[in-house]
Amino acid sequence: xxxxxxxxxxxxxxxxxxxxxxxxxxxxxxxxxxxxxxxxxxxxxxxxxxxxxxxxxxxxxxxxxxxxxxxxxxxxxxxxxxxxxxxxxxxxxxxxxxxxxxxxxxxxxxxxxxxxxxxxxxxxxxxxxxxxxxxxxxxxxxxxxxxxxxxxxxxxxxxxxxxxxxxxxxxxxxxxxxxxxxxxxxxxxxxxxxxxxxxxxxxxxxxxxxxxxxxxxxxxxxxxxxxxxxxxxxxxxxxxxxxxxxxxxxxxxxxxxxxxxxxxxxxxxxxxxxxxxxxxxxxxxxxxxxxxxxxxxxxxxxxxxxxxxxxxxxxxxxxxxxxxxxxxxxxxxxxxxxxxxxxxxxxxxxxxxxxxxxxxxxxxxxxxxxxxxxxxxxxxxxxxxxxxxxxxxxxxxxxxxxxxxxxxxxxxxxxxxxxxxxxxxxxxxxxxxxxxxxxxxxxxxxxxxxxxxxxxxxxxxxxxxxxxxxxxxxxxxxxxxxxxxxxxxx
Numbered sequence: 001x002x003x004x005x006x007x008x009x010x011x012x013x014x015x016x017x018x019x020x021x022x023x024x025x026x027x028x029x030x031x032x033x034x035x036x037x038x039x040x041x042x043x044x045x046x047x048x049x050x051x052x053x054x055x056x057x058x059x060x061x062x063x064x065x066x067x068x069x070x071x072x073x074x075x076x077x078x079x080x081x082x083x084x085x086x087x088x089x090x091x092x093x094x095x096x097x098x099x100x101x102x103x104x105x106x107x108x109x110x111x112x113x114x115x116x117x118x119x120x121x122x123x124x125x126x127x128x129x130x131x132x133x134x135x136x137x138x139x140x141x142x143x144x145x146x147x148x149x150x151x152x153x154x155x156x157x158x159x160x161x162x163x164x165x166x167x168x169x170x171x172x173x174x175x176x177x178x179x180x181x182x183x184x185x186x187x188x189x190x191x192x193x194x195x196x197x198x199x200x201x202x203x204x205x206x207x208x209x210x211x212x213x214x215x216x217x218x219x220x221x222x223x224x225x226x227x228x229x230x231x232x233x234x235x236x237x238x239x240x241x242x243x244x245x246x247x248x249x250x251x252x253x254x255x256x257x258x259x260x261x262x263x264x265x266x267x268x269x270x271x272x273x274x275x276x277x278x279x280x281x282x283x284x285x286x287x288x289x290x291x292x293x294x295x296x297x298x299x300x301x302x303x304x305x306x307x308x309x310x311x312x313x314x315x316x317x318x319x320x321x322x323x324x325x326x327x328x329x330x331x332x333x334x335x336x337x338x339x340x341x342x343x344x345x346x347x348x349x350x351x352x353x354x355x356x357x358x359x360x361x362x363x364x365x366x367x368x369x370x371x372x373x374x375x376x377x378x379x380x381x382x383x384x385x386x387x388x389x390x391x392x393x394x395x396x397x398x399x400x401x402x403x404x405x406x407x408x409x410x411x412x413x414x415x416x417x418x419x420x421x422x423x424x425x426x427x428x429x430x431x432x433x434x435x436x437x438x439x440x441x442x443x444x445x446x447x448x449x450x451x452x453x454x455x456x457x458x459x460x461x462x463x464x465x466x467x468x469x470x471x472x473x474x475x476x477x478x479x480x481x482x483x484x485x486x487x488x489x490x
Contacts, residue, residue, distance in 0.1 A: 007029065111441060123163065130163075315341065
């Protein structure tokens, strides 16, 4: 018997969450546990822990009690301290420790170089392709070099094995959501029921879950400058696999609301059409939350969302300043497109969850003028659209993002900043911050976000002030509020 504990690490202490308020379960560890049980049967014992609900101390107590052979941890930029504590607990229990998710993959060399409690890191976007061969390796049935999508230290180097590259996600079975304890599902339901809404009134006991039957974005070749998603190529499941997953969620834990993590669903209307065409009649009542982009939200896509029973779109509008929209997202984005999309969703009866990215523009005055436009736009949204949630935070410079990567590669700054139009970046300040962070394990999201504002020649206090203005506005309009782009709050 091989014992495996999979942990979704929660935000470190002092880091605020987004406006979802942790109302949706961690699909990743559920899906990983599912493929392990499907492949190994009773010879593998799987336990799941969600630190969105449990404290890190509670999770460590469970790890000590379970004494697993393998401890897998999903690591985020907002959970570095928690992840290290969990890994140390696993190592103290003689477990083999495996990290996963984009932050761990991007910082693998630094993590291996500075921590003795980490043995391996999954660097595959589809971790299900790695976890089964990895357990086979641990059990002596496979060579280490034959485990796809895995990073591990070898001498002074870090080896990264190739990942499996397939466009179809049909190979992934519907997650067995019953692997997660019932008390978690009750907590997600409670958190979901407390959120403010405009159109939909869900029963207080509504069960919610997460689903991920497609991945990727139309902007994969030129992603948003702050986007830290490592693989934006489009991959998807067909209609039969999608609805089999939906049915499983309803049958297993009674879920009638699903958050589809396809970021961004508006990028692939043909996939949405396939899903719509394949929908069984008895699943017409299942509601969805999906990702959308304003510039893609034409009448066809909005109607598809409506017909699929999408009750809310997660649509990052980012700014009320045209210049900043293009700096952050590219030339296809505009304030007018944001307003047009917002009206279309309102008229279709679909709510909007949106976020604002607070960016310094080279001087305090220029920054204030830009953010005044964002506040004006936010007021317009609150009064004229179907917005139900605001997220707002300073830009977090993710290592895997086009602009955040400059902190770890400042030599590319001059060329990249010219290409993107970020000419207000102070390259000497960038080099100073790079020297501090390029080998750092413990990256405080709030601190590095403020450092990035300083690189942009802006006092970060100004950005925090505007985040609080948006928070006060959300409260006055009875909207949900949270902190995105790393989740820090001062």
